[in-house]
Amino acid sequence: MVHARTYRNNSNKGYRLAMAMGLSFTALTVVADYSMVSDWVKAEDWSALLDVVPTMEAALWVVTILSISLNITLLLLDLKVKK
Numbered sequence: 001m002v003h004a005r006t007y008r009n010n011s012n013k014g015y016r017l018a019m020a021m022g023l024s025f026t027a028l029t030v031v032a033d034y035s036m037v038s039d040w041v042k043a044e045d046w047s048a049l050l051d052v053v054p055t056m057e058a059a060l061w062v063v064t065i066l067s068i069s070l071n072i073t074l075l076l077l078d079l080k081v082k083k
Contacts, residue, residue, distance in 0.1 A: 019071050026067040030060060 033056055040048045 019074050022067045022070045026064055029063055033060060 037049065037053060037056075040052075
């Protein structure tokens, strides 16, 4: 009984770490891209904006959806383990 409880507590910490990392990487990616676009606007580099921003929008949506999916999956697994 003690071993099962210890294993469950250790695995919950792993889920939480993975969730925090997923959210952190998503947030850092969005902020880095926003900073890059901001620099291009300040430099009035419109060709770079026209070339990169449409593609980056799709990539950011994919990364964000993957991060949300990962977090939901980990939450559901955490709830399943608690039962």
